[in-house]
Amino acid sequence: MQAYTARAHTNIALLKYWGKANPQEIIPTTTSISLTLDEFYTDTTVQFDTALTEDQVILNGETLTGKSSEKVSKFLDIVRSMANISTRAYVKSTNHVPTAAGLASSASAFAALAGAASRAAGLELSLEELSRLARRGSGSASRSIYGGFVEWVRGVDDQTSFATPLVEDVDWDIQLLTVVVNDQPKKIDSRGGMQHTMATSPFYQAWVDNTNALTVPMENAIANHDFTQLGQMAEANALQMHATNTTACPPFNYLTDASWTVIQMAAQLRQEGIDVYATMDAGPNVKLISKAADTDQIQARLRQLMPDVTTVVATPGPGLQIVEGEQI
Ligand code: PMV
Numbered sequence: 001m002q003a004y005t006a007r008a009h010t011n012i013a014l015l016k017y018w019g020k021a022n023p024q025e026i027i028p029t030t031t032s033i034s035l036t037l038d039e040f041y042t043d044t045t046v047q048f049d050t051a052l053t054e055d056q057v058i059l060n061g062e063t064l065t066g067k068s069s070e071k072v073s074k075f076l077d078i079v080r081s082m083a084n085i086s087t088r089a090y091v092k093s094t095n096h097v098p099t100a101a102g103l104a105s106s107a108s109a110f111a112a113l114a115g116a117a118s119r120a121a122g123l124e125l126s127l128e129e130l131s132r133l134a135r136r137g138s139g140s141a142s143r144s145i146y147g148g149f150v151e152w153v154r155g156v157d158d159q160t161s162f163a164t165p166l167v168e169d170v171d172w173d174i175q176l177l178t179v180v181v182n183d184q185p186k187k188i189d190s191r192g193g194m195q196h197t198m199a200t201s202p203f204y205q206a207w208v209d210n211t212n213a214l215t216v217p218m219e220n221a222i223a224n225h226d227f228t229q230l231g232q233m234a235e236a237n238a239l240q241m242h243a244t245n246t247t248a249c250p251p252f253n254y255l256t257d258a259s260w261t262v263i264q265m266a267a268q269l270r271q272e273g274i275d276v277y278a279t280m281d282a283g284p285n286v287k288l289i290s291k292a293a294d295t296d297q298i299q300a301r302l303r304q305l306m307p308d309v310t311t312v313v314a315t316p317g318p319g320l321q322i323v324e325g326e327q328i
Pocket of ligand 1: 012013015016017018032106107138139140141190191280281282
């Protein structure tokens with residue numbers, strides 16, 4: 001069968017997904033809103049081949065085994081059942097996330113896999129169907145089907161839970177400056193973390209209610225290019241998400257002292273008139289929602305506080321691309 005290659009870019013949530021109303025189908029408790037990033041992406045080639053007795057998955061040049069390869073095979077099983085085939089596949093994936101960036105790549109990985117695997121299996125899915133399929137691999141991947149600002153409407157079941165684009169071409173000054181405080185793999189993965197928090201934090205429902213109440217205000221801030229409103233809501237939403245982790249039983253915490261140094265630096269810079277806000281996911285790195293014009297000043301302050309710290313600037317990026325063959 002013909003090989004197909006897809007490229008998907010990662011995204012960072014401004015309003016987060018943190019918990020599943022239905023863990024099997026990955027139906028979230030919150031509607032989330034994200035920004036797709038240009039600089040970080042995954043390229044994945046898939047070819048189904050009757051000569052194979054099992055799926056063969058190569059990530060960044062290395063053959064995957066154990067849990068990681070099982071996760072890919074389970075996802076391919078969904079594609080196989082949709083296409084009504086049982087053929088095993090060859091999957092080759094390359095993450096173009098600067099190694100030092102320490103960003104999670106599951107969003108771009110499963111969006112690219114959904115695109116390449118579905119086409120290689122002979123399916124012609126709509127973007128909505130691709131978003132629903134990507135969601136089954138990793139919730140945040142549902143949003144990486146589109147570029148720019150994207151909203152994943154939580155829905156109630158597989159049919160109704162998918163992402164839609166809010167603004168695909170972002171023509172105003174907004175960027176994410178990632179501060180790499182630690183590039184080691186995270187100890188508690190997002191799947192386990194969100195499940196534990198949901199089951200044990202007394203503040204979890206309050207976070208869900210607050211997040212869902214922010215959907216329309218965040219849509220408005222994006223439509224009005226209101227950087228300050230957007231940043232304030234995103235930072236509050238991230239901090240509240242992390243507060244549900246520190247109030248879980250037993251508690252856990254992705255943020256380190258270094259993360260807090262950066263979060264407090266953002267607050268200090270705001271007092272000095274620079275509009276900059278922090279957001280953090282299932283790890284200690286802090287992404288600063290900022291304007292290109294302020295990059296030098298932010299980096300200068302960071303160097304004073306943390307002389308050896310690495311930063312990566314990311315700007316709004318495009319949606320999924322799929323091509324025939326092994327090259328994109
Ligand atoms: O898609 P997952 O299972 O890796 O979960 C992503 C969770 C967060 O990154 C913390 C938030 C989000 O909405 O992306």
